[in-house]
Amino acid sequence: MASSVNQKPRRFSRSTLELFMNCPRCFYLAHRKNIKTPAGYPLTLNNAVDKLLKAEFDIHREAGTVHPMLQQSGLTLIPFKNDHMTPWRQNRKGIEFQRDEDHVFCGAVDDVWLNSHTRKLHVADYKATARATPVTAFDPETQPHHRAYARQLEFYTWLLQKLHYDVDEEAYLVYATGDSTRDTFDSTLHFQTHVLTHRCELAWIDPALENMLACYYAPTPPEPGANCATCRYVTAYLHAVAPTSSTDIP
Secondary structure, three states: OOOOOOOOOEEEEHHHHHHHHHOHHHHHHHHOOOOOOOOOOOOHHHHHHHHHHHHHHHHHHHHOOOOHHHHHOOOOEEEOOOOOHHHHOOOOOOEEEEEEOOEEEEEOOOEEEEEOOOOOEEEEEEEEEEEOOOOOOOOOOOOHHHHHHHHHHHHHHHHHHHOOOOEOOEEEEEEEEEEOOOOOOOOOOOEEEEEEEEEOOOOOHHHHHHHHHHHHHOOOOOOOOOOOHHHHHHHHHHHHHOHHHHHHOO
8 A cells, every 4th residue: 555755645535435435336446447437417506505605604704703593593603713714625625634644535624613612613514405395404314415414524523633623523514495485486596594413423434444445455346336326327238238248347
């Protein structure tokens, strides 16, 4: 695993770990063979909500005040004001933890809040969706996308703890739900926004990272993932058009 002299350490982001958790084979092909899974369409409306929420909370960061939304939830959390916040939010930078000379783990966080009483930090993330009823509960046990959100919050919390910040394992989602039941659009989306709480579990992260690195350095890729839509499609396609060479896929 050792890198050569002057070689930069390999960077593994939060999204890279999520890809591994979903399908080790797709992770291997993407990061060892540079065979990327097809990208989805950009979630531009979600990104707009994310950007505007960041700008809104930044007002309170500069003022050192609690956002009214948090006050209504009984929370005394102030957006954390720190010179690192800008790089922590950048996708190609993020919170960086260099575990050793060969490996850096990183992730771009949406926000970090400071508890004015305990002086501990809390990770926060912004999410947006549209449905008939607002999202008012966080349910990682039954909702697969909520489980992914939980891993996201937990990984950011882990990163900050590794950098020796005093981080509470209670994290938050600011979840904005666009109302899809209105009779007309009128060039306006109406949102209901709720603050959801998640108690992070961090014990899975170190073993998952060790498994990810073992997969990365393996000489051959893992078997296709039984629950991976990409693997199922590729396998079915190869059997359909080239059945005699289906075992030759990388």
